[in-house]
Amino acid sequence: MCFDLKVFYPHKEKNMTLDKVLLIFGFCCLTIIGILFSIKSVYASNLLHVFNFLVLLAIVGYVVRGIRRKGKIQNLHGRCSGSIVFSTCKIKIDENVYDCSEIKSLLIYSHDYRGKPLLYSMDNMLSNGSSNEIIVKFKNNNESKFYFIQENRNAIKKYSPIFEKYINEDGIYVDIVDF
Incomplete structure (x- = not known):
């Protein structure tokens, strides 16, 4: 039967599923970007460029991982x-x-x-x-x-x-x- x-x-x-992890990661990134934009100095500008590069690497990694695991449970x-x-x-x-x-x-x-x-x-x-x-x-x-x-x-x-x-x-x- x-x-x-x-x-x-x-x-x-609480089992962390992929959608929960990505949601938490997205909110953390938005918070950090908001904090960096609120700081108006030369150091914040350099930090913003470094952070943008790290976010770009994370997005590329996400796309590559998504292509490799497409349709898997x-x-x-x-x-x-x-x-x-x-x-x-x-x-x-x-x-x-x-x-x-x-x-x-x-x-x-x-x-x-x-x-x-x-x-x-x-x-x-x-x-x-x-x-x-x-x-x-x-x-x-x-x-x-x-x-x-x-x-x-x-x-x-x-x-x-x-x-x-x-x-x-x-x-x-x-x-x-x-x-």
């Missing part, structure tokens, strides 16, 4: 094990089985799927689909948090009838954030 949702255990709590930094199964009376996440009577809310953050383009520019690198979370909150105010991998964009949507049953019959608050 093939499962569309798999549990993912990252090596670090980003490496996972963690392990993928187990499956996620939503049934009418139980939720199974890897080895953990939760009865619907003890669950207060189910929050699903579905950001990513396997093969999603990370950047729509010259890089064209693909995602591994690991930037998704399930947070299960229990009636005794405990909570469990799991990361998961989606094989395709609509993997979580096929469980919509079961989620409606959770809301209507079991009184579980279900929130799915999909962007």
Whole structure:
């Protein structure tokens, strides 16, 4: 049996993906350029030329790396094990089985799927689909948090009838954030 949702255990709590690294790098470069432009001296002029040269080298390196890795899926930094199964009376996440009577809310953050383009520019690198979370909150105010991998964009949507049953019959608050 093939499962569309798999549990993912990252090596670090927050897995830095390529798009996050480039976003942070871009903001840092803009901040440094802003600081150098605010300083009006001869030293700032020389620093600006050196910094512009370094940024140009980084852009050339980014383009060369993008051409070499075009269309490849980003490496996972963690392990993928187990499956996620939503049934009418139980939720199974890897080895953990939760009865619907003890669950207060189910929050699903579905950001990513396997093969999603990370950047729509010259890089064209693909995602591994690991930037998704399930947070299960229990009636005794405990909570469990799991990361998961989606094989395709609509993997979580096929469980919509079961989620409606959770809301209507079991009184579980279900929130799915999909962007």
